[in-house]
Amino acid sequence: MVCLDNSEWMRNGDYMPTRMEAQHDASNLVCGSKTQQNPESTVGIMTCAGAGVEVLCSPTDDMGRILSATANIRVGGKANFAAGLQIAQLALKHRKNKNGGQRIVMFVGSPVEAEERKLTKIAKQLKKANIAVDIISMGESDMNESKLNTFIETVNKNNNSHMVTIPAGTLPSDVLITSPIVTGDDGSGGGGGGGGGAAAFSEYGGVDPNLDPELAIALRVSMEEARAEAERKAANDSNAGGESKSEEQEAAAAEEPSSSRSSSSRRSRSRRSRSRSRSRRSRSRSRNKEQDAEDQALEAAAAAASAAGIDIDDMDDDALLQQALMMSMADEGGDAGGSTGASGSGGSTKFIDKDFMQSLLSGLPGVDMNDPQIRAAMAGAGDEQDAEGDDDDDNDGEDDDRSSRRSSKKRSSKRRSSSRKGDK
């Protein structure tokens, strides 16, 4: 029985794209893997917020029904953790096929309001009724952690109940696919719904522990450490603003098990650039603008230059670019356009001299030196080359880090599929 949290807390955007969507993704993974693990396994869907606890889909092995039930969930109200568990227990009791164990997979994304004593009582009831409980905690983990841990400890029987805390900024399904919730207690048959055989041995970084036990253990330890670190980082940064978010994403990117070297670097680059764009949005925006302006200006410059008697063929791209930039800036200067355009076209070398440019521009009527566009253009012309160089250096450094931390086997084809998922 999969119990989803559809309280207002799930509107929170700390998981991509929202908690609710991330939860959908994760629950589909769980349902898929559970129904595939055994032909007799059935999965039901319920929600514990909204108007009240509601069973949307009684236990079934029909994935279509499960998916459509999940898709129709609306966010609203407060979640009632205790009532959710009890109704899940009832739903399990009246299942058709009495063979096989009973399990509740509970998503928690809002503060648990029930008292610890009440939870312990319910936990004992569930334990007596042979029901295992898995808890997937998404956000609000500080408040819930002690309660949920006590609950899981009480309900646990022969290690059949688990709790997984998803660090903010990661994809829940990425974390779950390696967790015992999806792989099952015996660690086999996992990931049926997710990546086919991709998740086999995923706990060990895709390496069959029977073939190379030491490597497998090392990979597993390193992945656990990475996840713990990401969790800690997420906790530390949760108070900070947007800057911390980008860091979390970087942490997530670093934590994600990498696939092939090329794809991992490509991915990290795109992630990096995404996170950078948040912190340096203004800069990258102006750069984009420049890019467009450059294209137009190049053509204009070509025309103007030929008019001014300059042989374009003699100039290399950079010189052309600078000239074009200068002309475009001069155009922005309003009525000064014509005259500076003519004088500027001859002085491409002087353009590099910032002081000269500044004095020139400030002397022009209608040109405001404080205009951000002009500033960006000034800064951009000189810095662009350097900035790009920096980016590349960063990425290389990161890749080296990765490669030293993870051995080459890590990038097996199995990983590749999980990375593809992550990119979606």
Place this chain on the structure above:
Amino acid sequence: MSSQQVDLSSYVSKADSYALNVDSAFPMENLYNSDERSELRSDADDQLIVHFAFTEKVKLTGLNVVAPRNERRPEHIKLFTNQVSVGFEDIESLPAAFEMDVEGDDVTEGKMIPLRMVKFNNIDSVTLFVESSEGGDIAALSSVKFFGQAIQGTNMSELKKTPGA
């Protein structure tokens, strides 16, 4: 049709029988072997539900429970008939077909606890509920046997060919 009381163990369908609140180190299988020391034990507290399903409809006349004679001995037991899915949350509110306080001698090998036949006529499952144990947090059972008779359907081996037909 025989009227004598027989041990109905062979009519118990093990696949359809189950126990709740069981310590997995002391599973239900321990009830079926003859060793008195192998026990079915409760886990979270001292309550136990053991559900026996029969392969055929039966009439019960007697019950034999063997349990350790220490603090794990069941103190109060109840029997319910024909309950399909019963759990701890609803078993207290169901009418019991039989209940008794267990004394020390009641849980020895060979001691027959008589059951009222009218209540155990034509049943296909029996649920044994151990409400509490003598003391401590664990209840245990070594063996549970039911006596009575199977309600025979048409016995094909008794059919005889009518001569000359």
